[in-house]
Amino acid sequence: MYELEVPISKNNDAIVKDYNKCIKCGYCKKVCVDEIISSKLLEERPDAEPLCINCGQCSNICPTEAIHEKFDYLKVKKILKDKNNKKVIFSVAPAVRVALGEDLGLEVGINLEKKIPSLLKSLGADYVFDITFGADLTIMEEAMEFVTRLKNNTRIPQFTSCCPAWVKYLEIFYPSLLNNLSTTKSPIAIQSSIIKTYFAQKIDTNPQDIINVVVAPCTAKKSEINRNELNVTTKDTDYILTTRELALLIKEENINVYDIGDSNFDSPLKTGSGAGVIFGSSGGVCEAALRTAYYFLTNKNLKKEELEFTSLRGIKGIKEANVDINGRKIKVAVCNGIRNARILIDKLLKEEVHYDFVEVMNCTGGCIAGGGQPKSTMLYMAETKEARSNALYDEDKKMNLRLCHENPEIKFIYEEFLDKPNSELAKKLLHTTYEDKSYLLRGDKHE
Numbered sequence: 001m002y003e004l005e006v007p008i009s010k011n012n013d014a015i016v017k018d019y020n021k022c023i024k025c026g027y028c029k030k031v032c033v034d035e036i037i038s039s040k041l042l043e044e045r046p047d048a049e050p051l052c053i054n055c056g057q058c059s060n061i062c063p064t065e066a067i068h069e070k071f072d073y074l075k076v077k078k079i080l081k082d083k084n085n086k087k088v089i090f091s092v093a094p095a096v097r098v099a100l101g102e103d104l105g106l107e108v109g110i111n112l113e114k115k116i117p118s119l120l121k122s123l124g125a126d127y128v129f130d131i132t133f134g135a136d137l138t139i140m141e142e143a144m145e146f147v148t149r150l151k152n153n154t155r156i157p158q159f160t161s162c163c164p165a166w167v168k169y170l171e172i173f174y175p176s177l178l179n180n181l182s183t184t185k186s187p188i189a190i191q192s193s194i195i196k197t198y199f200a201q202k203i204d205t206n207p208q209d210i211i212n213v214v215v216a217p218c219t220a221k222k223s224e225i226n227r228n229e230l231n232v233t234t235k236d237t238d239y240i241l242t243t244r245e246l247a248l249l250i251k252e253e254n255i256n257v258y259d260i261g262d263s264n265f266d267s268p269l270k271t272g273s274g275a276g277v278i279f280g281s282s283g284g285v286c287e288a289a290l291r292t293a294y295y296f297l298t299n300k301n302l303k304k305e306e307l308e309f310t311s312l313r314g315i316k317g318i319k320e321a322n323v324d325i326n327g328r329k330i331k332v333a334v335c336n337g338i339r340n341a342r343i344l345i346d347k348l349l350k351e352e353v354h355y356d357f358v359e360v361m362n363c364t365g366g367c368i369a370g371g372g373q374p375k376s377t378m379l380y381m382a383e384t385k386e387a388r389s390n391a392l393y394d395e396d397k398k399m400n401l402r403l404c405h406e407n408p409e410i411k412f413i414y415e416e417f418l419d420k421p422n423s424e425l426a427k428k429l430l431h432t433t434y435e436d437k438s439y440l441l442r443g444d445k446h447e
């Protein structure tokens with residue numbers, strides 16, 4: 001039955017499939033088998049609940065829309081028309097700004113950072129924040145966690161935890177390594193916890209009167225927000241819209257991007273560093289973490305010419321860097337796509353390699369190539385990914401603020417609210433837990 005197509009469960013909380021539209025072209029199966037879950041696992045258990053980490057790469061490649069993200073934009077559209085005294089807040093991930101234009105008829109690689117706040121305000125948003133702020137806060141927590149583990153020589157290598165597809169992959173296939181996963185929440189989850197606590201207090205509003213919407217390049221985030229352990233309020237993130245859904249919303253409301261003026265994101269979750277911006281590209285999280293871990297370990301910033309870890313950028317499957325910090329050699333690796341994580345983990349388990357810090361992103365190229373991004377054809381895929389990635393690195397290069405720990409809004413939120421990285425409150429609001437999900441390998445229902 002599944003010879004040429006990827007099965008999608010009715011219980012999948014990120015992706016849906018309309019079997020009537022499926023032309024059995026096999027593209028979804030190929031991407032899932034080659035890049036994500038091994039073919040054996042799909043074929044050996046045809047009657048079991050399909051295994052899925054919600055990354056949506058199958059939906060991105062599907063030429064007929066038979067597979068697509070679970071649409072939430074119509075619900076958000078309705079809320080924006082009838083807010084019922086609620087405040088509607090949008091936060092937008094960095095990878096969205098360099099891809100949204102493609103679905104609005106603009107050139108590949110155009111950065112819409114300055115248009116997005118006005119676009120969302122014209123749709124009815126009350127506040128529009130930048131997830132780059134959440135990315136900076138993630139690095140503060142994750143880099144401090146890394147420094148502590150290094151000093152105590154425990155739970156090394158530290159794996160990044162910002163990609164929910166990767167987190168679920170590790171929970172299913174390698175639960176014995178969950179201790180190595182950073183406990184820091186993803187930038188989106190961090191931003192949402194801050195909005196429903198700190199910002200709600202600032203605007204003197206009950207968190208239940210806030211509708212918190214995040215625009216992400218990712219379908220897996222639709223599943224991530226259902227993880228109870230991420231919530232510090234009843235529901236920290238109310239809706240995730242993919243970049244494609246935002247484009248649909250804009251088009252259905254007949255908003256022309258050419259008629260929209262420039263504006264900035266709103267304070268106090270407005271400012272992000274260049275390090276936060278490059279989170280959207282494979283290698284970006286590791287690079288951002290190294291810039292701040294260096295500061296935490298030495299009390300000095302890397303020199304301007306040392307900020308770019310170019311060996312961690314680009315399309316290679318596994319990228320590495322060695323960094324000397326105070327005489328200690330730190331070895332880091334970046335897995336560009338889950339297939340490469342599998343290769344690296346197998347070597348780690350056989351003790352053939354050693355790393356101190358490992359970044360894993362499910363999508364090849366990083367979030368700029370997420371399952372919820374505008375579709376590209378096979379022919380232009382590599383070119384499109386490169387253009388999006390270059391747009392993020394160019395933005396970082398042009399910025400004066402290129403270090404998360406130098407972000408004035410980040411310094412302020414620690415001074416005013418969180419105290420210091422990994423403080424008791426920071427651990428309560430910005431960190432999470434994981435679960436052994438190897439039971440899914442038996443074909444049990446998804447949570």
Ligand code: SF4
Nearest residue numbers: 163218362363367370
């Ligand atoms: Fe989502 Fe980014 Fe992970 Fe892809 S790499 S699944 S877009 S978080």
